[in-house]
Amino acid sequence: MSRVGVLALQGDVPEHERALQDVLPEHEVRLVRSVADLEAVDALFLPGGESTTIARLLESSGLWAALGRRLAAGLPVLATCAGMILLSRRLEPSPTGRDPPTLGVLDVRVRRNDYGRQRESFEAPVRIEGLAGPPFPGVFIRSPRILGVGAGAHPLAYRGSEVVGVSSGPVWGLAFHPELSGDPRVHRAFLRSVLSQSTDRPQSSKTATMARTTPTKMAHR
Numbered sequence: 001m002s003r004v005g006v007l008a009l010q011g012d013v014p015e016h017e018r019a020l021q022d023v024l025p026e027h028e029v030r031l032v033r034s035v036a037d038l039e040a041v042d043a044l045f046l047p048g049g050e051s052t053t054i055a056r057l058l059e060s061s062g063l064w065a066a067l068g069r070r071l072a073a074g075l076p077v078l079a080t081c082a083g084m085i086l087l088s089r090r091l092e093p094s095p096t097g098r099d100p101p102t103l104g105v106l107d108v109r110v111r112r113n114d115y116g117r118q119r120e121s122f123e124a125p126v127r128i129e130g131l132a133g134p135p136f137p138g139v140f141i142r143s144p145r146i147l148g149v150g151a152g153a154h155p156l157a158y159r160g161s162e163v164v165g166v167s168s169g170p171v172w173g174l175a176f177h178p179e180l181s182g183d184p185r186v187h188r189a190f191l192r193s194v195l196s197q198s199t200d201r202p203q204s205s206k207t208a209t210m211a212r213t214t215p216t217k218m219a220h221r
């Protein structure tokens with residue numbers, strides 16, 4: 001049994017939990033709020049939210065250094081939106097001026113809020129390497145833009161010709177929110193790729209009827 005963590009300091013934590021409950025009944029899902037919680041997980045999801053706030057809470061809880069150590073030791077992490085910002089190697093100054101420190105493990109150059117404000121949030125089809133089926137419904141909410149991909153990262157997801165997701169070994173960073181699309185394929189593919197056992201199972205009726213969260217519902221990002 002693997003333990004899958006969701007960093008639960010701020011942001012769209014319940015949405016990740018829900019996506020995980022749906023694809024991973026055979027694994028344990030844990031909320032990570034302390035260093036002890038972090039030590040107990042085999043993979044971690046970093047949610048979307050407000051990267052400056054999450055960075056501040058990571059630091060005050062001691063998780064910043066602990067997460068850096070676990071990343072260096074190969075912890076698999078799927079980071080969405082604000083989560084990706086926190087993992088990126090380089091931030092270009094954002095339009096809003098304030099930028100968080102970053103952990104630097106994803107070799108990408110990123111700018112926060114580069115697609116515009118909350119009302120400019122949008123949904124667009126995304127092509128994801130290795131993902132079978134129709135294009136993935138990419139939900140972009142005050143998303144960071146990937147401006148450059150360094151030699152240490154691999155493009156993983158595309159919106160048209162634009163890279164909107166990368167991987168670096170077991171660390172994935174996505175500018176959009178698979179946890180908000182009601183489509184569990186990304187969570188499933190990530191866990192299948194980083195955990196040895198298969199996470200495949202038939203799609204449940206709960207998934208099929210999961211409400212879609214529209215960008216306008218996601219305030220204060």
Ligand code: GLN
Nearest residue numbers: 048049050051081082142
């Ligand atoms: N705009 C947020 C930030 O820069 C990220 C948005 C999100 O995670 N939906 O931190």
